[in-house]
Amino acid sequence: MRDRESNGSAGTADQGPVAGPPDLNLLRTFLAVYRSGSFTAAARLLGLSQPTVTTQIRALERQLDRELFERLPRGVAPVPFADDLASRVVAPLDALASVTGHGGPDGNGPAAPVHLAGPAELLCVRALPALAPLVESGVRLRVSTGLTEPLLDGLRAGRHDLVIATIRPRGRSLTAVPLMDEEFVLVAAPVWADRIGGPARIAADGPAALHGIPLVTYAEDLPIARRYWRHVFGKRLSCQAAVTVPDLRGVLSAVTAGAGFTVLPRYLCLDELASGALVPLLDPEDPPINTGFLVQRPGSADNPHVDLVRDHLLQAGRTW
Structure with missing residues (x-):
């Protein structure tokens, strides 16, 4: 085992396995590291210093004669033995925490936020x-x-x-689990859609039909619009935004009021599209989609x- 974590924190030297059952405090520290994915985060959760957490994990590894975590550039990842150990200790330790008043639905107080x-x-x-x-x-x-x-x-x-x-x-x-797919749509207020010639004009002439129409976007580097141009038109978007708002709800409000055109997630402008306050300027067969993930x-x-x-x-x- 290595004596230094990737963040440079020193550990204790290996001294061979130590007989006897693991100390409960060491197991609590192990579970905190296992759940948080980081010695530093576990230290914060436990109210300990990071070197103390490192030392305790090293002590537990010596007692078990097994390495528990792989050190990564950011945090740590459990090895299969650690997964098995966590599955065996999580229920007893959580039950003990409940009895000692750490809170939760079955404890002495409300669960933490x-x-x-x-x-x-x-x-x-x-x-x-x-x-x-x-x-x-x-x-x-x-x-x-x-x-x-x-x-x-x-x-x-x-x-x-x-x-x-x-x-x-x-x-x-x-760990990440797919949560949703967001579809991006090219939209403008009806006044601009009529001036451009509607979706039929853009379908026929491509993005050139939007020349001279103000672009409203999330940031100066046009991240969502650039992706739409690349995916749908196969071209690089080379224009400057007329308005930037670091909140897509602000972009939606500006475009609905007639400030220009933009690219938005469809979920965000469903009501405006349904009411006619916004008009889709193109209906591609393969719209760009981005997957969102729920991570812990x-x-x-x-x-x-x-x-x-x-x-x-x-x-x-x-x-x-």
């Missing part, structure tokens, strides 16, 4: 309405918004329990409400 993070638009338009019945039943939520990569870093560090991500995370320190750290969560929120989101995501 579930820390959920993801894109602001998807959380506000889809996730939070879907979770409303759970809130009424006593589930507490702490919601954060932002871009996927920083949110995944926060998940690895233990700041979030669940993240809705627009990409599948790399590596094995996080490996292992069972300390808080049973995390699993409840996860399962509820996965069920609701089938209809999104």
